[in-house]
Amino acid sequence: MKKFLCSLFIIFVLWFGIDRIGGAGMQWVVWHTNEHFTKKICKIVSSVDADILLLGTSRCENHYVPSIIRDSTGLSVYNAGISCSASIFFHYSTLSHVLRYHTPKVVVLDTGESEFAATDYNLSMLNYYAPHIGRCAAADSIFQWAGMLNRNRFSHLYRYHSLSNMAIARLFMPENKREDNGYTPIDQPPSYPDNHGALQESRPRDEQKIATFRRFISLCRQHHIRLVLSISPSYYHISPHYYDVLRAIAEEEHLPLFDYDTPDLYIDHPEYFYNNSHLWEQGARLFSQQFAHDLKNYLSH
Amino acid sequence: MLFNSIPFLLFFPTICGLYYCIPADWVRLRNIFLLVASYYFYMSWQPVYSLLLLTSTAVTYLAALGIDYYRDRRKQKVCLVASLVLNLSILFLFKYYNFLASNIVDALTFMGLRLEMPVSKLLLPVGISFYTFQALGYSIDVYRGTTRVERDFLTYALFVSFFPQLVAGPIERSNNLLPQFRGKRTFDYESAMQGVRMMVWGYFLKLVLADRCGTYVDAVFSSLDKHNGGSYLIASLLFPFQIYGDFAGYSLIAIGAARILGFRLMDNFRRPYLSCSVGEFWHRWHISLSTWFKDYVYIPLGGNRVGRLRQYFNLMVTFVVSGLWHGANWTFVCWGALHGALLCVEKALGIGRREYHGLSRFLHWSVTFILVCLAWIFFRADTLSDACTIFTGIFTKLGVPFVKASDFGIIALSIGLLLLIALRQENLVPQKTLPSNRLGTSSFLSFFAIALMIAIIILFGVLDSSQFIYFQF
Structure with a gap:
């Protein structure tokens, strides 16, 4: 038995060594890969220097064109939207990482129900920040809350398990040249969405998300950042009370809320949409002009 | 748990x-x-x-x-x-x-x-x-x-x-x-270390091979209308590896765990995809179930001691029941019946009665592998109509398949490693090509191999505690 336990201990020591060496190797891969999200997150944790920081999901990433907003406002812009990152926990991590080395003047949070409603995507994409654990205590606190911090600290290789295959595969592939400061255009679809789908009703409140949303707001206040909430267009008919919780928080916190969805501004224009939730490039450019105009007006007051 | x-x-x-x-x-x-x-x-x-x-x-x-x-x-x-x-x-x-x-x-x-x-x-x-x-x-x-x-x-x-x-x-x-x-x-040291090795290899088969294949297979089989024949073909070729990795992986973890506790469970898989006939496949696949059916269903029905037609009948009954054992669905019944029919054909033609070598072995292996893969389509499809859609899609709608290049790399490497080990165990490659034959249970190289395998599982495995396929049976 003693020999068996010794053998297991030797295996553990060897594994520990492999884990640490492999972890260092994967760290190199992460910083050199052309995998879209991994590369974008490396940029977010190290070198964003824009005046306006756009945060959100794919609806942010595909809807806000930085060059259009920059030309209108005269401020530099970076679109830090990440597909599938549909929760305030992820956006809180993103902002915390950026604030470690740079303070933007304006943060635009392209929001939806993921900031206050119970959904299945609470921790979606959060693993992309796992390789950067240890850099930012505020972001690590999200991992701690999710019960994912200890296992990521224990094994360095574990930090890469959800992105290793893609990061390695994309190491040798060219980067996406069409990206404009974090904005990724969507090509024209073969056909536009042909119906609005069923009426979208609000989901139940998630108090943990609302608490994190308030932490997000106070983080902006602490750094004297002007926070703007925005709801970009979708091709759904939504219930008039869909964003009631969000509106209440915005009012309570005295935050501007640019709502391009509820007034059904785009609902008669399927030709701007790639699918029910996403504008393709032409729609995004049109929307960005409108948003830039509204943002400029707001900032000038 | x-x-x-x-x-x-x-x-x-x-x-x-x-x-x-x-x-x-x-x-x-x-x-x-x-x-x-x-x-x-x-x-x-x-x-x-x-x-x-x-x-x-x-x-x-x-x-x-x-x-x-x-x-x-x-x-x-x-x-x-x-x-x-x-x-x-x-x-x-x-x-x-x-x-x-x-x-x-x-x-x-x-x-x-x-x-x-x-x-x-x-x-x-x-x-x-x-x-x-x-x-x-x-x-x-x-x-x-x-x-x-x-x-x-x-x-x-x-x-x-x-x-x-x-x-x-x-x-x-x-x-x-x-x-x-x-x-x-x-407590036996050698046995316990063998158990550890089996468990680690079992986890590799489940988490790296099976679950990586599963991400593709499930994506295709769960929305057939969104895919073409090319994707059906790739999914149909990956499913055999998914189910093998899943079930053989589970069996190895079970046998390894029992061995650490000092018990010897029976082998359940012996490199089934290297079989040169469907009959041989059933001597190597889910051995504990196939021998159960042989001992408690096929032989009591008369086994091989009866006339030829009755033997075919016995085979069909045994395999239809075996299919039904896997699940209450006509797809499983068809899968069992198809295997029964293939065994009857092999029996009638005298296939699988002798050992094959060289080109003959390769041809028999190829045909067997293709037949087994085609039969798995019934096993995996949710309905008979889905199975028909896949069959017709493969032969009539073969287009550019949906590809997940990042997963395919890991799957290819895993299958390559599996194949190399299987070929060595079958003595089909020179023994010098792999050193593990000479690895003792307590050599440094053996410990290193286990540690490396654990690291690979952590890095490339699908670690979301996905269900084992055979749990539903």
Whole structure:
């Protein structure tokens, strides 16, 4: 038995060594890969220097064109939207990482129900920040809350398990040249969405998300950042009370809320949409002009 | 509690540590401890279903005592039949009732009659087919006189519920496992290290090979309308590796865990995809189930000792029942029937009666592999209509497939490693090509290989505690 336990201990020591060496190797891969999200997150944790920081999901990433907003406002812009990152926990991590080395003047949070409603995507994409654990205590606190911090600290290789295959595969592939400061255009679809789908009703409140949303707001206040909430267009008919919780928080916190969805501004224009939730490039450019105009007006007051 | 979950990774070492703290001479106490651990393991799913396990155990235990008690063969038969009927009734109620009821309703509707039958909302208890068959095997063995009756209820209950093989096999035989529970078990270093290696390799097969293949296969099979024949073809080629990695991986973890505890379970897989005939495939795939059906269904039906036509009939019955064992769905029945038919054809043509070499071996292997892959389509498809869509899609709508290049790299490397090891074990490649043949259980290289494999699993495995496919059976 003693020999068996010794053998297991030797295996553990060897594994520990492999884990640490492999972890260092994967760290190199992460910083050199052309995998879209991994590369974008490396940029977010190290070198964003824009005046306006756009945060959100794919609806942010595909809807806000930085060059259009920059030309209108005269401020530099970076679109830090990440597909599938549909929760305030992820956006809180993103902002915390950026604030470690740079303070933007304006943060635009392209929001939806993921900031206050119970959904299945609470921790979606959060693993992309796992390789950067240890850099930012505020972001690590999200991992701690999710019960994912200890296992990521224990094994360095574990930090890469959800992105290793893609990061390695994309190491040798060219980067996406069409990206404009974090904005990724969507090509024209073969056909536009042909119906609005069923009426979208609000989901139940998630108090943990609302608490994190308030932490997000106070983080902006602490750094004297002007926070703007925005709801970009979708091709759904939504219930008039869909964003009631969000509106209440915005009012309570005295935050501007640019709502391009509820007034059904785009609902008669399927030709701007790639699918029910996403504008393709032409729609995004049109929307960005409108948003830039509204943002400029707001900032000038 | 899944083998690929954090609770099991805490449960198993704890159980091992406590188990070996009990002196080896205290066999009964060790058995009681393992019994409690096994029920705890089973109850972590649905505690109430442990009553079914207990019922099956009690019924077969009492039936065996009855068979042993009576000298009259007819009374013995009554005991055996009572055990079979009770156990199979439970299995039928939980697994097949809804299938039968819906088919009766459909058939009557087809004939213009209307009948409403109640629908059972009972959940299928995990592992019910496995432990029921294991317990029935014991009853039949006692009736046949090929195994000694077990008078100690706790020892017998442990035989039925032993946690490493409780929910997905191997379906153990009483004359292999029961004597091991009766005897003294001392710790054996070599055996325990073999167990560790088997578990690690099993985890690799499940988490890296099977679950990576699963991401593609599930994406295609769950939305057939969004994919073309090219994707169907790739998914159909990956599914055999998914199910092999999933089930052989589970079996290896089970056998390895049992070996660390000092028990030897039967092998369940012997490189099935290197078979040169469908008959050979069934000597290598899910061995514990195929030998169960051979011993308790095929041979009692007359086996090979009857006329040719009757042999074919026996084969078809055995394989249709085997298909049905896997699930209450016509897809499984078709899968079983297809294998039965292929075996009949092989028997008629005399295929698989001799060893093949060189080109002949390659041709036989290729044909067998393709046939097995095609049959798996029935197994994986949700309905017969889906299976037909896939078949027709492969042959008529072959377009550019949906590709997940990042996953394919890992899958290709995993299959390559699996193939290399399998070829070496079959002595089909020069022994020098792989050093592991000469690795002892305690060499540095062996330890390093285990540590490296764990690191690979952590880095490339799908670590979301996904279900094992065979749990649903």
